Amino acid sequence: MTPFRAARAHHHAMGRLPLLCVFALGPALALPALAAGSLSLTPLGADGAPAVTVVDGNPLRLRAALDQPAPRTLSITFGLDDGRTLATCTVPRAARGCTTAPLSTLDWFWSGAGDAQPQRRLWAEAGGERAAASLAVTPRPVVLVHGFMSDHGTWAAYTAADGFLSRAGLHGWAVGDGQAEGSLDTGALSRLRSATKTLPENATALQRYIAGVKRRTGAQLVDVVAHSMGGLVARYYVARLMGGRDVAQLVMLGSPHGGSDCSALATTLGVLGPAALELRPSYVRDIFNRGITRRHGVPFHLLAGDAIAEGFRAPCSDVPSDSVVSVASASAIPGDVMRLPVLHTDMTASAEVFHRRVLPLLRRGATQAADDAEAFMGDDAPAAQFAQVASGHVEAGSRVEVEVQLDDVAVAAFALFDPSRELEITVRGASGRTIALTAREHGLVKVDDPASLLTLGYGFANPRPGPWRVTLFAPRQATDYALSARVAGGAVLRAEASPASAARGQAVQLGAELRHPAHTLQAVAMYALVRQPDGSTLTLEMQGEGERRGVAWRATQPGLHGVDIVARARAGDLPLERHAFLAVEVRP
Incomplete structure (x- = not known):
């Protein structure tokens, strides 16, 4: 080989050397797995301190720590013992750990099959290394809200030492039982003529009670189970008073979301006000449901009793009903509805209601999405x-x-x-x-x-x-x-008040129309009996022609007024009478 060719060959060999070196050194750059035992996992409570226990629903953060600075950027994956991945966080190169954003522990106490899991295992994984930590989980408190003319004792079947809740591993807090501050006043037989609290006042009492339960248990979320009027109280709390979501879910048993016509008995007698007036369908439909519309993410679950299907067996409500609240009323707002053949007064003691409706929801359901706004789902059918x-x-x-x-x-x-x-x-x-x-x-x-x-x-x-x-x-x-x-068939009386919520001194127009499907009515006469908050009454003759009558009225007292419309007429040879019941809210 000539000197020239030898030098050229040497040059080409040197030119190829860097590329050959890269391939030769490539395997030497593979990063090693983390050393066994180098990764640890610590749950952190809301205060940032290590946590060994958590109440279902409370927020939790997870911290992964390395015993040496990270040789490279690491991604940490966190999960729960049921296989679900919870979160990730990143450890920068040369750092020694990272912490997740707050995680919800909602429904951690229950397995997918509805079994209690008081101990959960958490895991963290990175670079082929896995760490684990144990966490004790306690169930959310169950707050029980009673209804009209009732008290915390109505929940005895739930709260007894061997009651429904304790046998399921849960603890019940019945509003008014003294376990926390706050009690409702929805009326009692022993004080018929004493004023009850209003729905807003009872909702404020519920607010105090829930705050006390949270303080005593450390829980940030509670489940609420309400019966009858208690469902309206709970709805008001969720819509107007709940400062940040602290109700995981609201379960309502026989709650009159369209009102109860049976309230006419108490309001006609002039007792148990204003709570009895707040149960009038016109109040719930035209005032309450129009103002109480926000859910703030809380899912609603509704139970409607349909034990009574024949009209003559329902003393004061349309059918099907639970004898006091019709299915149409109990399901008058959007929500997950179940119907069971149970009477209104049996709902809080019924093992069937608990095991078929309440317990399955306590074991799940809290993570379900909910529409934020609700709308009254009543139709144009006349009132009872x-x-x-x-x-x-x-x-x-x-x-x-x-x-x-x-x-x-x-x-x-x-x-x-x-x-x-x-x-x-x-x-x-x-x-x-x-x-x-x-x-x-x-x-x-x-x-x-x-x-x-x-x-x-x-x-x-x-x-x-x-x-x-x-x-x-x-x-x-x-x-x-x-x-x-209560009658079905024959003449129908429709009545309305406009506006249903008025300022003091504002004119309220009361109107009514009486029609019969088979007769032209004769000698039609109507009057309005206004029951004022101080217990006094006004009688207003309603004027007009044919089947329609009306009168204007200006309220001088703030508060809730009951307005009873009485219509009389003749259908052929038969005299007839119909009563309709309105409510008008007068603002100061």
Whole structure:
């Protein structure tokens, strides 16, 4: 080889050397896995301190730490023992750890199958190394909210030492039980004429109680289970008073989201206000539901009782119903609805309701998404029709007779509210014959629980038109009473107040229309009885032509007013009467 060729060959070999060196050194640059035991995992509580226990739903942060500075940027993955990945964080090169953003522990206490898991294992993984940590999890507190004319005792089946909740490994907090500050006042038989708290005032009491439960347990989220009017109280709390979400989910049993027509008994008697007025369908529909619309992410679950399907067996509500709240009312707002054949007063003691509805939701459901706004889902169907609602007083040892004029109706159902629960009742039909009431033929029911809004009910299918007479006898003690006759068929009375919420001194237009599907009505007359917050009443004659009447009224007292519209007319040879019940809120 000539010197020139040798030098050229040497040059080419040197030119190729750097590339050859790169390939030769490539495997030497592979980064080693972390040394065994070099990674650790620590759960951190809200205060930043290491946590060994957490209440289901409370936020938690996870910290991964290395025993040596990271040789490179590392990505840490965190997970739970059920295989779910929770979060990631990044350790910069030369750093010794990283911490996640706050994580929700909602539903960590329960497995996907609904089994309690009081101990959970967390893991962190990076660079082929895995670390684990144990965490004790306690369930969310369950706050129980009672309804109208009730107290915390209605939840005894839930809160007893061997009750529904304890057998499921849960603890119940019934508002008013003294475990935390705050109690509702929704009325009681022992103080019929004392003013109750309003829905906003009761919601404020619930706010205090939930705050006390959170302080005592360290929980940041609670589950709320409410019965009847308690559902309206809880809805107000969620919409107006909840400062940051602290209700994981709201379960409502027989709550009257469209109101309860049975409230007419108490309001006609002038007792248990303003709570009884707040149960009027017109109040719930036209005032409450229009203002209480926010859910702030809280899922709503609704239970509707449909134990009563025949109209004559429902003393004061449309059917199907639980005897006090119709299915249409219990499901009148958007939500997850279940129907069960249970009566209103049995809901808080029913093992079926607990095991089929409440417990499955406590074990899941809190993470479900919820629409933030709700809308009343009522339709244009008329309110329940009443041929009579009468009230009065019976002296001890005396009798009082109430005459109810029935026209050509398909159903007549009667309800009695008797605070003494001792009145003896005798019924004579339009034929003048005394009727022996039975449960089978007339749906006769006697109710001991005052939360039902009535103490006795019965009814008739296709009753004979004419005057029906109900005699009330007080054998031992004097008592007040209210008697209603709900009808289906025949004349229909529609009434409205505009506006339903008015400023003090503002004109409110009261209007009503009475129609009959088969007759042109004659001798139509109407008046409005206004029940003011101080207990006084105003009677306003309604003027107009044909089947429609109206009157303007200016309120001088702030507060909630009950407005009873009474219409009388003749349909052919039959006299008829209908009552409608409105509520008007007067702002100061």
